[in-house]
Amino acid sequence: MSEKLLEIKDLKVSFFTPVGEVKAVNGINYTLGHNEVMGIVGESGSGKSVEAYAIMGLLQSPGRIIGGSVMFEGEDITKYDAKQMTDVRGNKISMIFQNPMTCLNPVYTIGDQLVEALTCHNSAISKADAKKRSIEMLDLVGINNAEKRFNQYPHEFSGGMRQRAMIAMALICNPKLLIADEPTTALDVTIQAQIIELMKDLQKKTDMAIVFITHNLGVVAEICDKVTVMYAGHVLEQGAVDDIFYNPQHPYTRGLLQSMPRLDSESHERMIPIEGTPVELLDPPRGCSFGPRCAHCMKICLRNAPPLVEVGENGHVSACWLHVRQAVEQKEAK
Amino acid sequence: MEQQRVKLLEIEKLRKHFPVKTGFLRKDYVQAVQDVSLYIYKGETLGIVGESGCGKTTLGRTILRLYEPTSGRIVYDGETIYDSEKKIAVKMLPYCRKIQLIFQDPSASLDPRMTVGEIVGEALDIHKLCSGKSERSKRISRLLEDVGLNSEHANRFPHEFSGGQQQRIGIARALAVEPEFIICDEPISALDVSIQSQVINMLEDLQKERGLTYLFIAHDLSVVRHISDRIGVMYLGCLVELAESYELCNTPMHPYTQTLLSAVPLPDPEKNRKRKRILLEGDVPSPLKPPSGCRFHTRCPYAMPICSEKEPVFREHSPGHYAACHKLDMEES
Numbered sequence: 052m053s054e055k056l057l058e059i060k061d062l063k064v065s066f067f068t069p070v071g072e073v074k075a076v077n078g079i080n081y082t083l084g085h086n087e088v089m090g091i092v093g094e095s096g097s098g099k100s101v102e103a104y105a106i107m108g109l110l111q112s113p114g115r116i117i118g119g120s121v122m123f124e125g126e127d128i129t130k131y132d133a134k135q136m137t138d139v140r141g142n143k144i145s146m147i148f149q150n151p152m153t154c155l156n157p158v159y160t161i162g163d164q165l166v167e168a169l170t171c172h173n174s175a176i177s178k179a180d181a182k183k184r185s186i187e188m189l190d191l192v193g194i195n196n197a198e199k200r201f202n203q204y205p206h207e208f209s210g211g212m213r214q215r216a217m218i219a220m221a222l223i224c225n226p227k228l229l230i231a232d233e234p235t236t237a238l239d240v241t242i243q244a245q246i247i248e249l250m251k252d253l254q255k256k257t258d259m260a261i262v263f264i265t266h267n268l269g270v271v272a273e274i275c276d277k278v279t280v281m282y283a284g285h286v287l288e289q290g291a292v293d294d295i296f297y298n299p300q301h302p303y304t305r306g307l308l309q310s311m312p313r314l315d316s317e318s319h320e321r322m323i324p325i326e327g328t329p330v331e332l333l334d335p336p337r338g339c340s341f342g343p344r345c346a347h348c349m350k351i352c353l354r355n356a357p358p359l360v361e362v363g364e365n366g367h368v369s370a371c372w373l374h375v376r377q378a379v380e381q382k383e384a385k
Numbered sequence: 386m387e388q389q390r391v392k393l394l395e396i397e398k399l400r401k402h403f404p405v406k407t408g409f410l411r412k413d414y415v416q417a418v419q420d421v422s423l424y425i426y427k428g429e430t431l432g433i434v435g436e437s438g439c440g441k442t443t444l445g446r447t448i449l450r451l452y453e454p455t456s457g458r459i460v461y462d463g464e465t466i467y468d469s470e471k472k473i474a475v476k477m478l479p480y481c482r483k484i485q486l487i488f489q490d491p492s493a494s495l496d497p498r499m500t501v502g503e504i505v506g507e508a509l510d511i512h513k514l515c516s517g518k519s520e521r522s523k524r525i526s527r528l529l530e531d532v533g534l535n536s537e538h539a540n541r542f543p544h545e546f547s548g549g550q551q552q553r554i555g556i557a558r559a560l561a562v563e564p565e566f567i568i569c570d571e572p573i574s575a576l577d578v579s580i581q582s583q584v585i586n587m588l589e590d591l592q593k594e595r596g597l598t599y600l601f602i603a604h605d606l607s608v609v610r611h612i613s614d615r616i617g618v619m620y621l622g623c624l625v626e627l628a629e630s631y632e633l634c635n636t637p638m639h640p641y642t643q644t645l646l647s648a649v650p651l652p653d654p655e656k657n658r659k660r661k662r663i664l665l666e667g668d669v670p671s672p673l674k675p676p677s678g679c680r681f682h683t684r685c686p687y688a689m690p691i692c693s694e695k696e697p698v699f700r701e702h703s704p705g706h707y708a709a710c711h712k713l714d715m716e717e718s
Contacts, residue, residue: 244648269650312611324582
């Protein structure tokens with residue numbers, strides 16, 4: 052876990068729409084070592100998927116990276132041209148998507164698509180070898196009868212099987228980093244449990260790092276080592292998974308954890324919701340993006356955006372003026 | 386206590402099959418709902434959970450007879466509104482005032498070309514509940530305020546609202562005719578996490594104020610457990626277990642319920658590391674050709690020979706706790 056595999060520094064992504072600039076990602080920082088799993092949590096519109104697309108160099112117009120860098124193995128991949136990026140994408144960094152049906156080509160067999168992924172990055176490989184490797188891969192992700200399945204089309208697969216095929220395709224080149232964009236959101240709970248177990252298992256076997264994007268805190272607790280909580284393009288809190296769940300510092304993280312109905316709670320208490328409506332990204336609030344919905348909102352919150360403050364060990368940081376106030380009060384007390 | 390409670394809705398052996406063409410002159414049937422029997426007490430919330438394709442939405446719509454049932458019996462408040470044996474099928478319009486539906490996708494269930502006032506007011510017009518224009522607009526603004534919106538919102542169009550607000554409009558529309566019974570079909574699945582709890586709290590408040598009865602359909606067990614008094618679990622068109630919500634979650638009887646519970650990810654890293662998961666093999670079979678006998682036997686970890694031969698009976702194993710499983714029957718006998 053020593054070496055840094057991925058280092059994101061102050062990444063900013065904006066969409067230049069006819070009605071104005073939408074700052075989808077507004078300065079996000081994190082580092083990820085080999086074999087680590089980073090969970091990125093946020094509601095829709097928080098910029099979690101856009102950030103992933105930016106790492107992959109898949110941003111579509113009118114979206115653009117307007118600042119910051121993505122250091123992958125020590126090199127800034129945002130500076131890469133299209134050809135260099137093609138070498139990285141699918142080879143060293145792979146991605147799986149929310150809806151496997153829209154990401155698989157319906158007119159090619161699963162086998163063709165797997166072989167294509169392999170031959171794209173390794174022109175030396177023979178056809179027979181590619182097929183053998185593809186079948187091995189299907190086997191590895193738990194698809195029974197892999198040889199028969201190799202010749203089938205995506206519509207002959209069920210939802211869970213398609214997601215397994217997607218994972219096989221993403222992992223066939225042994226990537227060092229896997230970006231999973233809501234890979235289990237479209238699946239049923241029992242299938243979701245299968246896919247999570249599979250990903251945990253594969254991660255142990257292959258030593259890859261995963262950026263796991265989801266809105267489901269339960270899934271995060273299952274699979275992630277570190278968590279980044281995003282809201283309206285800003286990082287509000289970041290830290291090790293235990294710190295985030297047992298010692299949340301930011302009012303938004305606390306609110307999220309409190310507002311979830313839990314299967315393991317004993318009481319039948321009323322839930323404590325986060326009031327208000329999500330941010331309008333075209334016209335974001337001036338200060339803290341969560342300010343207008345925050346129960347502890349102070350005057351300064353509506354004027355200035357809070358900095359990320361260290362609140363604990365293992366890189367536990369949180370962006371809230373409350374921490375600054377606490378620090379000042381402690382200092383005065385001394 | 387149990388005896389005093391009034392059964393508001395009772396359904397017996399309700400069945401809904403959809404015909405599908407499977408070839409030239411060949412028809413097969415999707416067995417979406419297969420012999421479901423249950424009852425709902427006045428003022429309670431009955432939750433229905435299950436994976437996609439298990440027939441929970443079809444069940445809700447068949448009760449309202451938006452889909453005409455294939456067979457079975459529906460009794461609402463003592464009056465039979467459908468009985469396939471006695472060939473009773475009454476007109477639904479008067480019952481539509483008593484039973485209302487809230488849909489999953491708020492943006493798809495609101496007419497984009499009608500203002501919010503028109504959407505909410507339409508039901509009032511259909512059932513002729515208002516005598517004059519001023520009363521109508523007064524009622525509309527009161528309804529909007531009841532669900533946490535402003536009366537000025539009546540002149541706006543649905544697209545001007547966020548998802549959570551749109552769902553509130555859908556709820557206001559359902560409440561317009563002052564129903565007794567509301568079928569909530571995945572009302573919060575399309576909403577963001579932080580908005581979900583707002584809507585759940587509102588539904589609970591409305592229930593307390595107006596004495597509503599809910600049939601709450603959802604796939605998220607933790608949400609259903611929170612809001613429901615009793616929970617029914619469906620698998621492939623069949624009801625496999627029904628019990629008080631606390632009991633169902635703590636002592637599930639049916640193997641499917643047990644796996645469903647163990648599959649739900651807990652927002653607690655420590656508990657997740659410790660707990661043992663029951664993982665199911667494979668996928669849900671097609672409802673076109675459901676497995677013989679117990680429909681769960683192809684994936685059940687305890688499957689026995691009898692399971693593939695005979696359909697298990699849905700019966701009471703302990704007071705108020707129903708389940709359909711051969712293993713339970715055997716253990717008891």
